[in-house]
Amino acid sequence: AQSVAQPEDQVNVAEGNPLTVKCTYSVSGNPYLFWYVQYPNRGLQFLLKYITGDNLVKGSYGFEAEFNKSQTSFHLKKPSALVSDSALYFCAVRDFSSGGYNKLIFGAGTRLAVHP
Amino acid sequence: EAQVTQNPRYLITVTGKKLTVTCSQNMNHEYMSWYRQDPGLGLRQIYYSMNVEVTDKGDVPEGYKVSRKEKRNFPLILESPSPNQTSLYFCASSLQGGNQPQHFGDGTRLSIL
Numbered sequence: 001a002q003s004v005a006q007p008e009d010q011v012n013v014a015e016g017n018p019l020t021v022k023c024t025y026s027v028s029g030n031p032y033l034f035w036y037v038q039y040p041n042r043g044l045q046f047l048l049k050y051i052t053g054d055n056l057v058k059g060s061y062g063f064e065a066e067f068n069k070s071q072t073s074f075h076l077k078k079p080s081a082l083v084s085d086s087a088l089y090f091c092a093v094r095d096f097s098s099g100g101y102n103k104l105i106f107g108a109g110t111r112l113a114v115h116p
Numbered sequence: 117e118a119q120v121t122q123n124p125r126y127l128i129t130v131t132g133k134k135l136t137v138t139c140s141q142n143m144n145h146e147y148m149s150w151y152r153q154d155p156g157l158g159l160r161q162i163y164y165s166m167n168v169e170v171t172d173k174g175d176v177p178e179g180y181k182v183s184r185k186e187k188r189n190f191p192l193i194l195e196s197p198s199p200n201q202t203s204l205y206f207c208a209s210s211l212q213g214g215n216q217p218q219h220f221g222d223g224t225r226l227s228i229l
Contacts, residue, residue, distance in 0.1 A: 004158075032214050043120070043206055043220030044159075051215045090158060094214045102147045102210055103174070104218065106158035 002027045004093050006107035013081045014115050021076040021110045023091030032094035033074040034104065035065055039087045047089075050074060061085070081114045088112075118143045122207050122221035129197060130229050137192045137224045139207030145219070146212045148190040149174070150182065153204040153223075162205075165190055166212070197228045 036044040048059025149164040161174030
């Protein structure tokens with residue numbers, strides 16, 4: 001069965017420091033991977049995706065993610081955190097086995113808290 | 117502005133009273149989906165639609181119905197709501213294709229007493 005794991009419920013980081021939000025996945029075949037961010041009282045917003053090609057993917061708001069096939073990971077990173085980055089982050093993988101090919105399987109989410 | 121609009125945003129109701137949550141998108145997307153978000157579980161798919169008049173069950177469809185009579189609209193119907201359907205609900209849409217990101221509405225928080 002395909003799955004996504006976000007091992008940390010919460011990540012705390014000081015403003016200006018680099019941040020990493022971890023994600024590992026389990027899929028059959030090549031993964032299509034996504035990161036979304038959720039701000040309070042808002043829906044999920046797309047940050048970035050990995051489909052194929054360069055393992056380092058750049059996305060919105062200065063975020064990037066590194067795809068590592070051998071470790072089955074897709075960690076989200078940012079060189080310098082901002083207080084405004086504080087939000088709930090979801091990693092997701094496309095499930096091609098059901099859900100009409102567009103279905104996403106989400107991790108449980110990681111709350112990022114950036115302190116001034 | 118490209119958007120997915122859900123209504124209502126908040127609803128408190130009682131067990132057994134039928135309710136409908138509307139979802140509308142203005143991006144001409146073929147694919148639409150409903151998710152529920154519960155703490156520690158992430159988002160789980162309830163129902164999805166590949167196009168007009170084409171709908172199918174997701175992972176947690178029990179107690180829900182949907183319809184897709186028009187491309188832009190995908191309402192979620194709870195015929196007889198129960199307390200275990202208290203949750204945060206999201207509608208999403210996208211173009212067809214596994215590499216397309218999904219666009220989400222702002223959510224509907226349902227409380228079933």
